[in-house]
Amino acid sequence: MLRYYEEQRLIVSRRSANGYRDYDESSVDRVLQIRGLLDAGLPTRIIKQILPCLDRPRAIHFPDATPEMLGTLERELSRMTDRIRCLERNRDAVAEYLEEVRRDRAPAAT
Known part of the structure; x- marks a missing residue:
């Protein structure tokens, strides 16, 4: 590569x-x-x-920025933003799951 x-x-x-x-x-x-x-x-x-x-x-x-390039960048920016939102939702779900599992596994206070 x-x-x-x-x-x-x-x-x-x-x-x-x-x-x-x-x-x-x-x-x-x-x-x-x-x-x-x-x-x-x-x-x-x-x-x-x-x-x-x-x-x-x-x-x-960018003296040579074409309308095609700008359009591509706008689409990719939007796509990246969507992916980031998805990753954030998934990260939050995993964090909540871990928190719940840890809470359930914690020894009971006496």
Whole structure:
């Protein structure tokens, strides 16, 4: 996957003397960000455009933002928001279940 990310110009590596790729520490976080965006359904061509927005300090400048790209981002943002709500509901249900189980298992006070 790392080579593919390099081909797509999402990450960069240096070459060591033996020809192995060498990634700096920031690449680890960048790969996690890329994976998260891919898992959210964004294509690499759009990920490449929004990656600068994930850096600190943020550098947001999109001279080539097309209506298609904006529409895709709006749909994905909505989809992510729906997934977050679903995850929050599921998290709350699991937390309530655990709380109930722990309460039932707690030794009775004498």
